[in-house]
Amino acid sequence: MTDHVSDHPYPFDAILLSSFGGPEGQDDVIPFLRNVTAGRGVPDERLEEVAHHYRHFGGVSPINAQNRALKAALEGELSKRGIALPVYWGNRNWAPYFKDAVAEAAANGHTRLLGLVTSAYTSYSGVGQYREDFEKALADNGLTETASVDRIREYFDHPGFVTPLIEGTQAAVKRLTDAGHAAPRIEILFSTHSIPTAAAKASGPEFGEHGAYEAQHLAVAEVISKAVNEAAGAEVPWKLVYQSRSGDPRVPWLEPDINDVIADLHDEGTASAVVVVPFGFVSDHMEVLWDLDNEAKESAAEAGLAFERVPTSGVHPAFVAGLVDLIVERLENTPVEQRPHLTALGPWPDHETVGAYIARETAEAAAR
Numbered sequence: 496m497t498d499h500v501s502d503h504p505y506p507f508d509a510i511l512l513s514s515f516g517g518p519e520g521q522d523d524v525i526p527f528l529r530n531v532t533a534g535r536g537v538p539d540e541r542l543e544e545v546a547h548h549y550r551h552f553g554g555v556s557p558i559n560a561q562n563r564a565l566k567a568a569l570e571g572e573l574s575k576r577g578i579a580l581p582v583y584w585g586n587r588n589w590a591p592y593f594k595d596a597v598a599e600a601a602a603n604g605h606t607r608l609l610g611l612v613t614s615a616y617t618s619y620s621g622v623g624q625y626r627e628d629f630e631k632a633l634a635d636n637g638l639t640e641t642a643s644v645d646r647i648r649e650y651f652d653h654p655g656f657v658t659p660l661i662e663g664t665q666a667a668v669k670r671l672t673d674a675g676h677a678a679p680r681i682e683i684l685f686s687t688h689s690i691p692t693a694a695a696k697a698s699g700p701e702f703g704e705h706g707a708y709e710a711q712h713l714a715v716a717e718v719i720s721k722a723v724n725e726a727a728g729a730e731v732p733w734k735l736v737y738q739s740r741s742g743d744p745r746v747p748w749l750e751p752d753i754n755d756v757i758a759d760l761h762d763e764g765t766a767s768a769v770v771v772v773p774f775g776f777v778s779d780h781m782e783v784l785w786d787l788d789n790e791a792k793e794s795a796a797e798a799g800l801a802f803e804r805v806p807t808s809g810v811h812p813a814f815v816a817g818l819v820d821l822i823v824e825r826l827e828n829t830p831v832e833q834r835p836h837l838t839a840l841g842p843w844p845d846h847e848t849v850g851a852y853i854a855r856e857t858a859e860a861a862a863r
């Protein structure tokens with residue numbers, strides 16, 4: 496093996512594909528949901544409701560299969576480029592857990608891990624909580640002094656992440672215009688996960704009332720919208736909308752909700768179709784399948800609007816290549832001014848903002 500620690504030319508000796516995890520059968524559903532919400536003040540009724548989404552699909556979340564596919568695709572791309580780094584896979588909420596992934600890596604002599612997180616934006620859930628997960632996984636293995644887990648930067652505006660979304664949105668708009676919908680009557684709904692407004696602010700208050708989280712989404716929506724307008728030769732209207740809110744209903748979360756916006760479009764009579772772009776997510780997991788392909792689609796049908804849902808970046812070749820570019824950036828310590836980014840907010844720094852990290856207390860306080 497050429498990847499013995501002391502022989503390795505890189506600052507990292509393995510990749511840790513880091514994700515959320517999901518249940519793989521009916522018996523896993525409740526234990527999984529308990530893991531997700533441990534001490535987070537999510538009401539029981541909400542858990543019941545979410546359990547039902549998983550039950551509908553045999554208790555299986557699609558997210559694990561998607562991560563297995565992403566891992567295989569990353570291994571293929573790394574090997575194609577001659578980069579001899581193994582890829583381990585760990586999750587926050589279900590097996591394979593981070594603790595086991597870190598133990599497996601260490602047993603193979605890999606102790607300088609580079610985390611690749613399946614979350615593109617800055618938030619406690621996507622940044623600070625992973626940092627805590629990594630620290631705990633090291634501590635649980637007694638590896639705090641001898642191993643480390645760093646991570647690649649938030650990649651919301653990396654061309655590898657955005658290109659598949661641009662292609663998918665252009666294609667959806669074209670299908671609708673070909674079917675006779677006028678461009679100004681097609682509403683693009685850029686959809687992402689709602690979070691408590693206090694947590695949004697804490698993701699980077701210097702970026703505005705709703706922090707870096709909302710600012711990043713707005714900036715990416717602008718980029719996709721511009722590319723769509725160019726392809727369509729017309730202005731296609733758009734909105735940023737939120738989905739999948741949970742927690743105590745008295746606590747304010749980011750709005751508007753996608754279903755409310757669809758109902759309003761009906762009342763206003765300004766649209767004949769919606770294109771839903773789940774650009775807050777990296778793969779077509781449960782929150783996409785249930786909250787969009789089921790609920791939002793139904794809202795659109797009730798509102799008499801044609802409905803198109805754009806695929807997430809998933810294992811699109813541009814995304815896989817982009818993730819490997821982000822890895823290479825860290826292996827080679829590429830100067831900031833040479834790092835690709837499509838918005839004025841980027842390139843996002845390698846190390847998390849203080850905001851995302853301290854957001855835990857704010858997020859928890861907001862959930863109570």
Ligand SMILES: CC1=C(CCC(=O)O)c2cc3nc(cc4[nH]c(cc5[nH]c(cc1n2)c(C)c5CCC(=O)O)c(CCC(=O)O)c4C)C(CCC(=O)O)=C3C
Nearest residue numbers: 515517531535545556558614620621688690741780781782
């Ligand atoms: C910002 C964000 C992302 C995107 C960034 C990232 O990827 O991190 C994300 C991803 C995901 N969220 C997921 C699932 C769930 N999220 C929940 C609860 C919550 N999510 C939150 C935020 C986010 N979540 C928050 C503020 C809560 C409230 C409770 C808490 O503060 O913890 C709950 C509990 C029940 C409920 O309330 O819905 C579940 C089951 C799955 C897996 C889907 C599958 O299985 O295919 C994925 C990828």
Ligand SMILES: [Fe+2]
Nearest residue numbers: 620688739782
């Ligand atoms: Fe979530």
